Amino acid sequence: MPRSKSFALSLFVVCLLVGASFAGAASAHAKLVSATPAAGSMATPAPTELKLKFSEGVELKFTGVKVVGPKKDAVATGPATLDPKDNTLLIVPFKAALPDGKYTVDWHVLSTDGHKTKGSYSFQSMQ
Template sequence: MFRIRTTLAAVAVATVAAIAVAAPASAHDTIVSSTPAADSQLTTAPTEVVLTFSNNLISLDENSGTAMTVADESGEDWVAGEPTITADSVTVPLAEGMPNGAYTVTWQVVSSDGHPTSGEYSFSLAAPEAPAEPSATATESVAPDQSAEPSQTAESAEPAETASWPLLIGLGAVLLVAIVVFIVILVRRRR
């Protein structure tokens, strides 16, 4: 009986320690919205990229760990200035003259827990070519701005990525409980 209690106490301590170590890893801030939104197809070139996170970001004076690039298919970076952090958002201005094509936004910030976190997403630009002569039908055929609808895609895509941490922790806890039950059954059978 003493061995069973000792074993159960040791397993309980190990479980608490595993959960305590895993909890900070899942505490990193995540993107809740982005402009332009992930996987959006724009008809006009954006003037800036704004990422909004689940918590306020840490902003240090120099070498803060906050960085962002907006690269086209050839690898050219279109960021035209330093990132600006305001509470839970980071913004970078973009250069004019962005050509049509796919763009990859790569970012790194310092989470509210003090740890760096990073990621990337893509959007594309398909601006209509300027017609030789302006006409009323050309302005009517321009697609509406799609930033509102695709931002829901960015909101749902990021949390799914971060939702895997609690799932893994839960599965680990269930596995640990199963191992404890197995050990208890073995110990009882030997008696």
């Protein structure tokens, strides 16, 4: 194979590999990795806050959490914060003790790479 064709083929392969790596990074989304209280769990004693761990960093300004209680009413929460050492860990305090019952957590986040994701899970609380 002539040298110029070999170089052109090598350059083409490198471009494909670089493009594929950018495409993989661009398609990433912040997924909920773990939660405290955990999905489907029985929290005893009743939790005082939620901790939501994501697969990548999230933008606090464009992130929200809504918690609905056993009587289908919204649960009062304080302002959400990110762990100062870990922008993948969202902390949402409850303003008051949670009565016994089932709670649903609806969340939405904007990851630091600009992708939006959302989800929902439930847990039980018992004093």
